[in-house]
Amino acid sequence: MARLRVHAFTITLDGVGTGTDQRADAPFGDGVDGLHDWMEPSFRGEGTGVDHAAFLAGDENVGATIMGRNMFGPVRGAWPDEQWRGWWGEDPPYHHDVFVLTHYPRPSLPMDGGTTFHFLAAAPSEVLDRATEAAGGKDVRLGGGVATVRAFLAEGLVDELNLVIAPILAGAGERLFDGLPDVPAGYRVASVVPGGSGAVHVQVVRR
Structure with missing residues (x-):
């Protein structure tokens, strides 16, 4: 079953996944410098150990991706035009259908390498149904941002949440578990494993 x-999904010690003032030249906002240092060796082809395994795991048996508008780009409100085509260039790393939650739908955007972005104004459960169908029996990966993951957790739709806790403090920003009082009843911590970078990898699964 998919x-x-x-x-x-990386958060700080104080639970922040995105800092303040997210924008084009600061995709994760201010105050979170070093948030993703743990995966930099993997991007350079030099990853090892627990950190590298976590970096690779998100591509295993995944047939579709869901993300929020903020993960797709820094444009807010109504799209002024369709020039923004994502952070990743003309050949994004997904190579399958990607469903972008937004209050402002726009036509689907086919890219090189098999990625097509679909922009949906729909409830999380509806988007998941679309993505599950597109995945063709494989799993669906849920990307960020923080508000998007929180929305799916609030409805109990997430089956597995693999977090990376970076050894930094942000003080301000979007906190992943704010406003989710029912999460402890529906989920449990399955494993906690330190990585070589100083980050800690935590697997949270349904009870």
């Missing part, structure tokens, strides 16, 4: 999985 599952909805979150992978390599």
Whole structure:
């Protein structure tokens, strides 16, 4: 059965996944410098150990991706035009259908390498149904941002949440578990494993 999985979602020690004033030249906002240092060796082809395994796991048996508008780009409100085509260039790393939650739908955007972005104004459960169908029996990966993961957790739709806790403090920003009082009743911590970078990898699964 297809599952909805979150992978390599990185938060600070105080629970912040996105800092303040997210914008084009600061995709994760201010106050979170070093948040993703743990995965930099993997991007350079030099990853090892627990950190590298966590970096790779998010691509295993995944047939579709869901993300929020903020993960797709820094444009807010109504789209002024369709020039913004994502952070990743013309050949994004997904190579399958990606469903972008937004209050402002726009036409689907086919890219090189098999990625097509679909922009949906729909409830999380509806988007998950679309993504599950597109995944063709494989799992669906849930990307960020923080508000998007929180929305799916609030409805109990996430089957597996793989967090990375970076050894930094932000003080301000979007906190992943704010406003989710029912999460402890529906989920449990399955494993906690330190990585070589100083980050800690935590797997949270349904009870």
